[in-house]
Amino acid sequence: MGSPRPLDGIRVVEISSFVASPLCGLTLAQLGAEVIRVDPIGGAADINRWPLTDDGETSIYWTGLNKGKKSVTADLRSAEGQALVQRLVTESGPGGGILVTNSGGREWMSHHTLAARRADVITLELLGGSDGSPAVDYTVNAGLGFPMITGPLDHNGPVNHVLPAWDVVCGLYAALAITAAIRRREQTGAGSRIRLPLEDTALSIASALGYLTEPQVNSSSRPATGNDVYGTYGTDVVTADGDRFMLVALTPRHFRDLVRITETKSVIDALAGSLGADFTRESDRYTHRHVLNALFRKWFADRSTDIVTAALDESSVLSERYRSFDEVVSSGVLADNPMFAGLDQPGIGTYLAAGLPAAFDGEHFFTGPAADLGAHTPQT
Incomplete structure (x- = not known):
């Protein structure tokens, strides 16, 4: 039996669907909490969300986000079903009294109603827009600015992201907020009413990373850069075999190594002199990236993937070959990573599933x- 987990003895009731809210519950479950997901009879809107198993019977998506949770169904429109949820939340011992939901706006499970039954209740409501209006990851992202600087430089128009980044960040913020509220309750005995909009999550991160600060301070927003890394030197290159690598030279040492392995020192020195550039500075490496790209890409295009891999491996240059999900799995990296373990999932079979990324004392x-x-x- 493993060591005690940080949230052993905590019970969380989750009424949710899609990504952010279930990810919050999954994270809390991995940390040791007993998480009870309550769905309407027949399942919520995400019960059959793609991807599905080949037979079309089981949602790989749904099972992935709901590992380790207990499952309860109830007619949430009926008085009996609503009373069941209220009991699960409020009559659950000292470690209970916690509700996470993205199905708020219902008086019967509002913080006010639950607090009348249990004064130290903790409720977290995940919303879409900052004003409470409906919104999902892709609509929030569309209104934030990222699609306008994503994608190839010769593409005219926005490019959506594939990873639902704001859902993921929001779900992890929600798990952090719940653990913080538990800590405050332990210190003061007080409950918490937490409101967490998806849009506010995205705005907060965009602000912290400077995307929203630049227009305010510099009167202009960040430009699109394609696969080049903004503000430093990083780009993609293609080998003679047609494989593509991402390279990043964040520091002068990285850049010196890139120059060394591509045998371009004399040309780089001459280029620096003619441009009046100092390539030990990130700003100059970024400003003159197009000239540098043409120079370095020629070296990679003339060499095989094996030669490129060997050269990069013995250097300090940050690099990785672009791979598909199929290639990641077939490479054996999952089996070699202690974060993955075999999971026997009914309806799917046995596969390697990730645990909590953070290792506590190596576990x-x-x-x-x-x-x-x-x-x-x-x-009943």
Whole structure:
């Protein structure tokens, strides 16, 4: 048996769907909390969300986000179903009294209603827009500015991201907020009413990274850079075999090594002199990236992937070959990573599933599989 987990003895009731809210619950479950996901009878809107198994019977997406949780179903429109949720939240011992949901706006599970039954209740409501209006990751992103600087430079128009980044960040912020509220309750005995809009999550991160500060301070926003890294030197290159690598030279040492392995020192020195550039400075490496790209890409294009890999491996240059998900799995990297362990998921089979990324004293925390929908519904 493993060591105690940080949230052992905590019970969280989750009424949620899609990404942010279930990811919050999954993270709390990995940390040791007992998480009870409550769905309407037949499942919420994400019960059959793609990707599905080849037979079309099981959602790989749904089971992935709901590992280790108990599953309860109820008619949430009925008085009986609503009373069941209220009991699960409020009559759950000292470690309970916690609700996470992205299905707020319902008086019967509002903080006010639950606090009348349990004064130290903690509720976290995930919303879409900052004003409470409906919004999802892709609509929030569209209104923030990132699609306008994403994609190839010769593409005219916005490019959406594939990773639902704001959902992911929001879900992790939600888990952090819950643990902070638990800590405050332990210190003061007070509950918490937490409101976390997806849009505010995105705005906060965009502000912290300077995307929203630049227009205010410099009167202009960040330009699109394609696969070049903004503000430093980084770009993609293609080998003679057609493989593509991402290179990043963040420091003068990285850049010196890139110059060394590409045998371009004399040309780089001459280029610096003619341009009046100092390539030990990030700003100059970025400003003159197009000239540098043409010079370095020629060396990579003339050499095989094996030669390129060997040269990069013995250097300090930050690099990685672009791979597909299929290649990642077939490479064996999952089996070699202690964060992954075999999981027998009913409806899917056995596969390597990730546990908590953070290792506590060298130990990654894992959960069991996702339960069958409604498997833990109380019998009346």
